[in-house]
Amino acid sequence: MEIFILAFFALGYLVLAGADIGVGMLLPYLGRSSAERREVIAAIAPFFLGNEVWLVATGGVLAGLFPELEGELLSGNYSLFVVLLVSWVVRDMGLWLRGRLPGARWQHWCDGAVVAGSWGLALSWGMLLGHVLTGIDGPLALLPALVVAALFATHGLAFATLRLRGEPHRRASVLSGLSGGAGEARTYALTATALATVGVLAGLRLPLAAGTSGALLTPVILALIPLLVAAQAWVWWTFRHRVTGPSYL
Template identity: 70%
Template sequence: MEIFILAFFGLGYLILAGADIGIGMLLPYLGRTPGERREVIAAIAPFFLGNEVWLVATAGVLAGLFPHVEEVLLAGNFVTIVALVTAWVIRDMGLWLRGRVPGARWQAFWDGAIVAGSWGLALAWGTLFSEILLGVSWPAAILPALAVAALYGTHGLAFATLRLRGHLHDRAGVLAKGSGEIGTYALTTGALVLVGVLVGLRLPLEGGSPFLVPVILVLIPFLVASQAWVWWIFRHPVTGPSYL
């Protein structure tokens, strides 16, 4: 049961937050003017904070149910974890601060922070996955890390086609010509799930205290319900810029 709980939160984060990361990586391509970038960011604005909850939950499950795995990950990949958290903070700072002060330079600076932080997140996850799956670290992990980053970017494009309209939709749909929008999103989702499962199979998943399992099982329906409610409220493609 503990393994299924970890898989639920970990794969949920990869699928949901992977779209945010991918869109942030490709923000200069998707949005080529300040107005376009605001509309592209509006595609993820209602979701990115809720998506990050899945990562926090995954970390909590690791600490509570698999303390040995947490120790192995932190001890062997400290620099990568620090880089990941730093990129996460930079990306979120960009999202929150880009619209707080008027001015093209201010917005351009924080848009750059969104792009840099998103790329940092993708490469940090790719490096961590490379260490777990292949046993290689930086700089040997650069190629597999770039492959993971490409997967994030493709997933972001697929999600953008579901959220954007007009010429922005057409720009995002460059990869969706053959299999369609939903089909492309399903393919990228499946690829992320496959990567996540392969990584999970390589972890020494020795369970810790089982007493937390009932508490987590009680909380899961509330998390799923809140996430489903947000997605239902913002289910339609965006029609203009958001509060960010």
């Protein structure tokens, strides 16, 4: 049961947060003007904080139920996790501060932080997943990382076609080869499945030996999972329509 709990949160993060990471990676392509970039950011604004909860939950499950695996991942990839956390902070800083001060230069700096942080997150996760899957170290480790990052970007495009309108929607649709509403939902499901598959394959190569605290923590986590799923479903239902203007960010 502990393995399924870890998989639930880790795969949930990859699929849900993978979309806003991918949108951030392609912000300059999707939004050519400041107004368009605000609409692109508005597409992920209601979701990105809730998506990050899945990563926090994954870390908590690792620490509580799989302490040996947590120690192995952290000790063997310390610098990579530092880059990941810095990218996380930079990306969120750009999102939160973009609309707090006037001026095109400030907005350009914040947009750059969103793009750089998003690419940092995608490549960091790509390096980690690629290392687990292939065991490749050194400069060649960048190759699987780029493949995973491209998958994040594709997933972000699929999400963007569901949320955007006008020219940003057209750009996302052209690059992802989409042509209509049914195709957009189908493509999002395909990219989500691809990301989840990468996560499953990486998980199968990890030493998933649970610790001794499962008897206490597992019932508590199982009781909280329906609340998390219900909150996520409510957010998606509330913001199911396409973006019609800039958000609070």
